[in-house]
Amino acid sequence: MYKVRIDKFEGPFDLLVYLLENARMDIYDIKVAEITEQYIAYLKEMDELNVEVDTEFIVLAAVLIRLKSHMLLPRVTEAGEIMIEEDPREELKGRLLEYVRTKKIAEMLAEQEEYNLAIHEKPAEDMSEYLENPEEILYATEEQMVNAFILFLTRKKKVEEVSKRYQRVRKRKETIEARIEDMTLRLEEKFRMGKCKVSFTELLPDKPDRYDVTLSFMSLLSMIRNQGYDAEQKENFGEITVTRKLTADSDSGAGKEQADV
Secondary structure (H helix, E strand, C coil): CCCCCECCECCHHHHHHHHHHHCCCCHHHCCHHHHHHHHHHHHHHHHHCCCCCCHHHHHHHHHHHHHHHHHHCCCECCCCCECCCCCCCHHHHHHHHHHHHHHHHHHHHHHHHHHHCCCCCCCCCCCHHHHCCCCCCCCCCHHHHHHHHHHHHHHHHHHHHHHHHCCCCCCCCCCHHHHHHHHHHHHHHHHHCCCCCEEHHHHCCCCCCHHHHHHHHHHHHHHHHHCCEEEECCCCCCCCEEEECCCHHHHHHHHHHHHHC
């Protein structure tokens, strides 16, 4: 099932925890009326921005509204006495605590994954040949010793040559959002310097590889669709140039300047 990610919140409890922390409200003493108003206001704001809200967010809103009405209107017996019952916030408090605990565990696992991506393990070797006969006496002539030493130096030289060409590869994790932010800063800096067109290669990081080029190209497509930029490539495999997208206001302004001249 496809889930819509609202802003930086991955689910309704993620949003609710954010609102509680922002209001400096204790999970053990939730002010239901206040937090319900903030939660619903956020959903209305998303609706005004035409952002599709996942069903889970609507369900939690209904739970909060029911809880708010339950606390404002306590239950009364037939004799007119107020019924003393368990705090209706207990279930919500328990689910929030469980969510926060699970989120912290997920963050810890993500940190461990990031750390382990940079670790290279060496396969285990069979050491029984050396452990079973630790005091083995070597009988060799002077010529055999010299040949063995020459072979050692030759192998050592080969290992050093291979090591020069060996590069430790670490899996990279970079989002399109981060690359878009970097490319936008580069573009705006070029435009401030008076350039009307910026080549795609100028937006790439230093010493880019195939991963960098692919991620940057996908980011550029997103920038063209959402951020008011245009791109042009006059021939196959030719250089891509990026410009600002002309709007109706800029077109009319340019025409006015030509008329005045």
